[in-house]
Amino acid sequence: MSDLPVRAVPRPVRSRGQWSFSALALPVSGVLAWGAQDHAARASVPQPGQGTAENIHVHAAPVPPVEYLPQANPVGQPIRMPATVHHPSGHQYDWGVFNRDNGEAAGFGPVGRYGVARWAEDWSTLRNRAKRDDPFDVLKYIPLTRSGSAWISFSGETRARNWFENRPVLGAAHVADSGRFTVRNLYGADLHLGTHVRLYGELINADAGGWRPYGYGSTYRKQLDAQQAFIEVKGHVAGAKAGFMFGRQAFLDMPAYVLYYRMSSSVPLAWNGFRAYAAWSRVRVDAWDFVGTDISPHGMFHDTEDYSTRLYGVETTWAPPDFTFLGQAGYSFLDLFYFGTKAGGGISGVSAPSFAVQQGMATRNNFGGRWHGIAGPVEFSVGGIWQGGAFRATGPDSPSRPINAWSFSSNAGYRLPHDRFHTFVGMQADVFSGGDARRNTVGTYSQPFNPQLTYVDASLTVSESNMVDIGPEVRMTFFRSLSVMARYPLYWRYSTQAPVSRPGALQYAYHYNGSFIGMAPQATLTWQIGPHLSWGQTLSRFMTSAALNHAGGSSGTYYMSNLSFRF
Numbered sequence: 184m185s186d187l188p189v190r191a192v193p194r195p196v197r198s199r200g201q202w203s204f205s206a207l208a209l210p211v212s213g214v215l216a217w218g219a220q221d222h223a224a225r226a227s228v229p230q231p232g233q234g235t236a237e238n239i240h241v242h243a244a245p246v247p248p249v250e251y252l253p254q255a256n257p258v259g260q261p262i263r264m265p266a267t268v269h270h271p272s273g274h275q276y277d278w279g280v281f282n283r284d285n286g287e288a289a290g291f292g293p294v295g296r297y298g299v300a301r302w303a304e305d306w307s308t309l310r311n312r313a314k315r316d317d318p319f320d321v322l323k324y325i326p327l328t329r330s331g332s333a334w335i336s337f338s339g340e341t342r343a344r345n346w347f348e349n350r351p352v353l354g355a356a357h358v359a360d361s362g363r364f365t366v367r368n369l370y371g372a373d374l375h376l377g378t379h380v381r382l383y384g385e386l387i388n389a390d391a392g393g394w395r396p397y398g399y400g401s402t403y404r405k406q407l408d409a410q411q412a413f414i415e416v417k418g419h420v421a422g423a424k425a426g427f428m429f430g431r432q433a434f435l436d437m438p439a440y441v442l443y444y445r446m447s448s449s450v451p452l453a454w455n456g457f458r459a460y461a462a463w464s465r466v467r468v469d470a471w472d473f474v475g476t477d478i479s480p481h482g483m484f485h486d487t488e489d490y491s492t493r494l495y496g497v498e499t500t501w502a503p504p505d506f507t508f509l510g511q512a513g514y515s516f517l518d519l520f521y522f523g524t525k526a527g528g529g530i531s532g533v534s535a536p537s538f539a540v541q542q543g544m545a546t547r548n549n550f551g552g553r554w555h556g557i558a559g560p561v562e563f564s565v566g567g568i569w570q571g572g573a574f575r576a577t578g579p580d581s582p583s584r585p586i587n588a589w590s591f592s593s594n595a596g597y598r599l600p601h602d603r604f605h606t607f608v609g610m611q612a613d614v615f616s617g618g619d620a621r622r623n624t625v626g627t628y629s630q631p632f633n634p635q636l637t638y639v640d641a642s643l644t645v646s647e648s649n650m651v652d653i654g655p656e657v658r659m660t661f662f663r664s665l666s667v668m669a670r671y672p673l674y675w676r677y678s679t680q681a682p683v684s685r686p687g688a689l690q691y692a693y694h695y696n697g698s699f700i701g702m703a704p705q706a707t708l709t710w711q712i713g714p715h716l717s718w719g720q721t722l723s724r725f726m727t728s729a730a731l732n733h734a735g736g737s738s739g740t741y742y743m744s745n746l747s748f749r750f
Contacts, residue, residue: 246273248664248711251296252749253285255439255635257555257564257594260285261658261666262605274298276305278424278462280502280514284557288500288516290460290469292435292444296714297749299444300433301338301371302383302411310334317714319750332377339370340749342449345393347742352644352685353693353727354737356397363393365403367449369410379418383432385411389449401478402448408478408486410453423461431455431476436469436498437522438553438566439635440592440613440647447636447643447686450478455488465502471495494632496522496549508559511600515556518566523548526631527577543576547586547629562607563595574625588616588628590647596656607658611670613639617649617678627681636686639672641705642723642741648684650700651675664711674700683731695734701727719745 246264250273253260264273264284274296275282278289285293291303298304308314309324310331327333345364348356371385387410391403413430433444434454445452454473461468475492498520506513527544553566572586596609618626629648636643639652654672661667675698676683682690683700705723712718723741732738 246295247660248714249660249666249709250285251711251714252299252717252747253293253295255287255293255299255435255443256285257438257440257592257611257638258562258596258607258609259557261660262663263557263598274304274306274308276303278467279464281462281467281500281516283514287435287439288502289462290436290467290498290500292433297338299446300435301340301369301385302373302432304336304338304373306336307334307375319715322750332375334375336373336375337371338373338750339368340747341368342366342745342747344449344743344745348642348739350737350739351397353683353691353725353731353739354735355685355691358395358397361393361395361397363391363396363399365389365391365449367405369451371411379416381415381417383411383413383415384409387450391449402445402450405450405478406481406483406485408484410451420461423463423467425461426459428458428460429456432458434458434471434473434494436460436471437520438518438564438592440638441549441551441568441630441634442494442522442632443635445633452476452633454494466499468497468499470497491525491527491544493525494522496520498522506558508561511559513556513558515554515558518553518555520552521548521550523572524631541576543574543581545572545574545586545625545629545631547572547588547631553592560598560600561595562598562609563593565593565595567591568628570628584623584625586625588618588626590615590628604659604661607656609656609658610653611656611672612653613647613651615647615650615677617676617681619678619680621680626678627684629684637721640674640703640723640725641670641707641721642703642725642739643686644703644725644739644741645674645700646684646686648690649677649681650684651677651698654702666709667706669704669706671702671704673702676700691736693731693734693736695728695730695736697728697730699728700731701725701738715748715750717745717747717749719743719747721745 247262249261250264275286275294281289287293292299294303306323309320322337325335327335343366348361349359351358351361367389369385369387371383373381373383375381386407387405388407389403389405391399409431411431411433413428413432415426415428417426431453433451435444453476455476456473458471472495475489477487477489498518501517503515503517524547528542548571549568551566551568553564555564568590570586570588574584574586575581591614594609594611596607599606615628616626627649634647636646639645639647652672652674654670656668656670658668679698683693684690703723703725707719707721709717709719721743726738727736
């Protein structure tokens with residue numbers, strides 16, 4: 184990890200060769216937060232008796248604990264971090280300006296000390312044994328040759344998650360006071376054969392239980408199987424850092440509210456196929472063609488390719504020149520993308536008359552973009568997508584129905600300067616088009632492949648279809664290891680001729696007059712207990728409108744606890 188000069192302190196040197204380091208004392212809150220992650224101070228000291236100044240540099244901790252595993256956010260992290268902190272101390276590959284913020288702009292998901300995709304972490308700096316400061320570092324870099332050019336890194340995560348819901352999914356689950364408990368294990372190995380070839384493999388198993396449970400399926404229970412297994416070939420091509428990945432892999436090069444990693448359930452989303460990428464100093468390009476993974480078969484190592492499910496496309500990100508705003512530095516990223524999805528069954532169903540779900544096969548062509556970044560104290564994200572394509576209902580001689588849908592997503596806020604709690608105050612507003620079940624054209628926007636469900640609703644009651652939402656949010660960080668986010672969104676139907684949507688491309692069958700769905704005050708507290716242990720808790724109360732209650736809906740309380748161990 185690199186030395187970060189924090190302060191140069193001129194001070195006379197004692198004549199007897201003793202020096203005072205009292206200036207390096209950390210405040211109590213810092214000691215509590217950083218714990219064993221603090222590093223010794225380094226001093227550049229002249230010979231005793233010389234009347235010159237002494238320069239003392241602190242070998243700073245790489246990232247505050249709250250950033251050990253940054254989550255995908257439309258407007259950055261709980262604590263704003265300079266890009267120089269992330270590489271190499273943040274265990275992220277060097278992607279230049281694309282490492283800024285939580286590193287999502289590089290196209291491989293958020294990366295702090297750990298990444299959502301574990302193969303996005305770079306532990307090669309531990310080749311220098313002096314940089315090893317954690318008991319698990321012995322597993323993060325194991326040389327296989329004398330030169331160290333061939334090496335292997337092991338990673339692991341065990342997560343225990345439990346929920347309590349007194350009236351799940353607006354009462355549609357037909358259970359009361361449901362308690363669910365899940366556990367999953369993800370353990371991987373990252374083999375590097377020189378600087379140009381690497382192989383990554385990851386195993387998974389998961390189980391679920393509880394009282395009055397509902398909704399469990401293959402995404403919650405899984406016997407031992409291969410979650411990821413791919414080969415990557417990389418190098419420099421035409422002045423770019425380029426690579427080609429082939430096999431079963433996670434894919435995170437989309438805004439999280441469009442496509443993510445299926446974090447809410449136990450079995451993450453994995454794809455089979457290829458991905459090619461190239462990153463220059465301020466432009467990068469990514470292209471991919473995948474088929475899904477069929478996780479429904481029972482038994483060990485039974486997952487296979489699902490050729491009825493496809494994801495393909497191309498994306499480019501441009502980092503415009505840095506600028507200043509309100510006297511402070513600013514930067515941004517512009518994403519432009521096309522991607523296509525093909526899916527059948529329930530995840531591609533559309534609404535039919537009487538708000539029934541008509542199942543079939545949908546091909547959606549998505550053209551969109553996103554502009555996001557930091558302008559001084561302002562953090563922002565704004566994006567839009569237009570969907571075309573066709574839907575064909577299940578059954579012989581079913582006619583094809585055209586798709587014409589769209590979405591708009593935005594989040595902006597103000598980071599209080601010089602605030603010890605790194606307070607962010609902002610507003611989120613989104614529009615997801617809804618259609619008319621009586622018309623031939625499908626006008627309801629839908630993303631079938633697990634967008635980040637908590638983006639619009641932490642209680643997972645409603646989702647990103649036929650909806651307008653707006654609400655304030657506040658984020659604060661305490662002791663550098665404890666972060667709090669509070670939101671108060673309000674929800675409306677975009678079209679009263681289409682039903683309210685729920686996660687999993689499902690729909691509620693409630694008929695009611697009016698657009699207002701309800702509101703859901705919610706708060707999430709995340710405590711990074713140490714480098715390897717984190718505990719997150721979410722509490723939400725979804726309060727349905729009077730009209731929706733009259734139609735059979737119900738308000739409900741949602742609580743989730745998430746305890747994770749990782750190395």
